[in-house]
Structure formats: structure tokens, C-alpha cells
Amino acid sequence: MNGCIHFFAEDIRYTLPKKKNVRLWINDAATEENSKTGEICFVFCSDKYLGKINRKYLKHNTLTDIITFSSNEEKGIISGDIFISLPRVKENAKKFKQSLIDELHRVMIHGVLHLIGYTDKTKEEKKQMSLKEDFYLDRFF
Numbered sequence: 001m002n003g004c005i006h007f008f009a010e011d012i013r014y015t016l017p018k019k020k021n022v023r024l025w026i027n028d029a030a031t032e033e034n035s036k037t038g039e040i041c042f043v044f045c046s047d048k049y050l051g052k053i054n055r056k057y058l059k060h061n062t063l064t065d066i067i068t069f070s071s072n073e074e075k076g077i078i079s080g081d082i083f084i085s086l087p088r089v090k091e092n093a094k095k096f097k098q099s100l101i102d103e104l105h106r107v108m109i110h111g112v113l114h115l116i117g118y119t120d121k122t123k124e125e126k127k128q129m130s131l132k133e134d135f136y137l138d139r140f141f
Contacts, residue, residue, distance in 0.1 A: 002030070002036055002037045003036070004037075004039050005022075005023045006039070007019060007041075008041060008042070010044070011049040014086055016042070024140075029140065030078055033116045036078070037077070037079075038072070038079030040080060040112070041081045041082070042084065045083055047087045053083055063088060065085050066082065066088075066110060067082075068115060070115050078115040079115070082108070082111035082112070082115075084107055089104050090103075105137060106137060109132075109136045113133070118132065
């Protein structure tokens with residue numbers, strides 16, 4: 001049995017469309033990666049809100065579209081908080097000529113992949129993560 005996936009908005013007004021489908025998609029992606037979902041909270045927020053988190057916890061003073069905090073306690077069960085700046089996602093959607101929802105789904109699965117254990121520190125890791133994002137976007141949407 002899979003855990004709970006929650007969606008919140010902080011400092012902005014936003015409601016994610018098709019939440020049930022997104023939950024199924026995330027659960028399916030976790031299963032494909034030999035994991036199960038525990039409790040995952042997606043928090044859609046403003047640049048200002050995410051900037052405070054970035055400075056406080058990561059000591060970075062840059063804009064970012066996503067910050068993922070893992071709270072995995074049991075092997076094979078992914079849990080954590082995924083903070084997503086909606087203004088950054090909107091800007092990146094325009095930059096990459098994507099719809100807002102497509103870019104948002106990419107960022108969401110990116111966070112889930114971090115919870116699973118993927119990293120994107122090196123060029124090769126970034127490439128692998130991008131391929132995984134494409135795989136799950138193509139497969140489930």
C-alpha cells in the first residue's frame with residue numbers, strides 16, 4: 001500500500017489540477033523505481049517563500065524552482081517535503097517553450113527522483129535525471 005501525497009500552497013493561491021491522476025503517476029513512478037511512497041508533501045509557493053527556505057536551510061542566496069527535503073526513514077519508502085516556486089516554473093515554462101502544467105510535472109517528478117535517491121550534482125547525473133524525467137513524463141502523461 002502506498003502512503004499519502006499532499007498538495008499545499010504557501011504565500012500564493014494555486015490548486016493543482018487532476019490531483020488523483022498525479023498521485024497515481026507518482027506512486028507508479030516510485031513502484032517503477034522499486035520504492036513505495038510514504039508521506040510526500042508538495043508545497044507550491046512564491047519565490048520569496050522558497051528564497052527564505054533556500055537561505056535558511058541550504059545557505060544559498062539564489063532563485064531556484066525546487067527544493068527537496070527527504071525524510072526517508074525506511075529503505076524503499078520515500079517521504080519528504082518538496083517546495084516548488086510557481087513563478088520560477090512559469091518562467092522556465094516560457095523559456096523552454098512548455099506549458100505551465102508540463103513544466104510543473106517535470107519539476108514534481110524531479111523532486112520525487114531526489115527522494116528516491118537520484119542526484120544532479122555532476123553533468124552525468126543531470127543527464128541521467130533528465131532522461132528519467134522524460135521517461136516518467138512520457139509514460140504517465
